[in-house]
């Protein structure tokens with residue numbers, strides 16, 4: 001496994017690999033590090049599909065708001081490299097901020113509509129930061145496939161829209177959410193939770209599971225607003241939970257819906273704060289007759 005910090009070296013190593021093996025498929029997994037099994041599952045998906053697997057680890061300042069956790073975002077380089085190697089990564093690209101943003105950025109990528117609700121509404125500017133850094137990384141790596149987790153389902157919708165609109169030559173692969181044994185979605189931010197918050201955080205996935213069953217069984221007799229209310233009530237059983245949003249939307253358009261419509265997909269998405277820690281989770285459900 002090669003660890004690279006300079007964009008020029010990243011480009012030349014990938015170019016050399018492509019010259020040596022013209023049919024080479026390059027798979028790319030962008031992350032912010034502090035890797036866990038969710039990230040490893042993306043790397044494994046890339047490993048299964050591609051000959052060259054590139055992982056990036058970069059905590060992107062552009063996607064954090066002024067009062068968010070950029071400065072204290074958890075980092076553990078040594079552990080990350082061990083997990084990356086174990087998952088079969090070929091190249092780890094871990095640039096410094098000055099390498100990615102040598103001067104103030106004057107160009108940003110902004111995706112409309114799919115960024116209007118959910119985290120787009122709660123975290124102004126967040127998806128501009130994500131879309132911009134992912135565009136930069138895709139330009140640097142030029143992968144055939146790029147892997148993203150459905151844990152961040154809105155991010156998947158944003159990236160798919162961007163790749164389509166800007167004709168970026170990459171296939172986006174959406175991978176399922178990996179969870180702890182009790183259902184909590186794995187996240188680098190889970191380490192912020194104290195014991196009591198961690199115990200109550202299980203209520204997010206429990207509420208989503210219950211709502212999924214209700215929608216699957218009775219979507220004809222339920223409205224999206226009623227499902228939102230049920231999820232709110234379930235989450236409110238955790239006294240430390242401070243709900244940011246609970247929304248039922250069409251997926252991947254992320255438009256508001258007033259009824260469930262057969263053969264569409266819906267997302268039930270939640271963001272909940274426990275103290276200063278903001279957790280997100282979701283389920284995407286095909287509406288089937």
Ligand code: AMP
Pocket residue numbers: 030031032033037038039041042147148149150151152175176177178179185186187188
């Ligand atoms: P992050 O480091 O949080 O920016 O995440 C990097 C990538 O890993 C994103 O595509 C995430 O959606 C994905 N990811 C994070 N957590 C999980 C999880 N629990 N299961 C699957 N993918 C995940």
